[in-house]
Amino acid sequence: AAPAEALADERPAAAISTLRAAELTGATILARDIADNISNVTRFIALASYDAPPTGDDKTSFCFGFTEVDRPGLLVGALHELARDTINMVKLESRPSRAVLGNYIFLVDIEGHRSDPRIADVLRRIEAQTGLFKVFGSYPRWRLPP
Template sequence: CSDGAARASGQDRTTLLVSVGHTDAPGALYRLLEPLARHRVSMTRIESRPSHRRKWDYVFFIDVDGHAEEPHVARALASLKRRASLFRLLGSYPRAVL
């Protein structure tokens, strides 16, 4: 890719930073992540951190299987972006093989 991003290899992972915003509504995180299940994108990691924007506001670092350019992943990310108060696609890259 001309922007320096890794091309899809077929064995990729994508990392996101998202937030549901300042809410204590039951199921808010579930509703945010529902597009991953609907589009059959596997979440491999989720980690929460305080956002420092407001008290009790958290951001989530999320890894999913697949490349952001793959159609099913792109559809899931587009839907997730519409639901999130904060959405950053940090990148797609080849998965490490152990």
């Protein structure tokens, strides 16, 4: 509902939001079913300045990039830290860094909460191998309802 709530302050604005959020905030719906692919799934996130407490079924999201010259095995070396501690990586996505042509930032989701000493340790080891490193946070893992 937060994107739709931003519309309530009367400034010209628009939001892509759920129907329920529009109903709760009284926002005007300008268009429905805007996906360009029938199988498209839109996920909405809530941001906070703190981690959610551990639930036992959590994910941690982080990103990293390299400042050194690209070489074979650079990415594998960082990701090996996850395998070494049997931590499951559930997402790996690369995005151009925009700093240098051919340089990428990697977005990663792993199972576990960063307050777990094992997760905290592997994050420290990955950070030590990378020039850019940022943990976005830990949060309960969303699962499809049965």
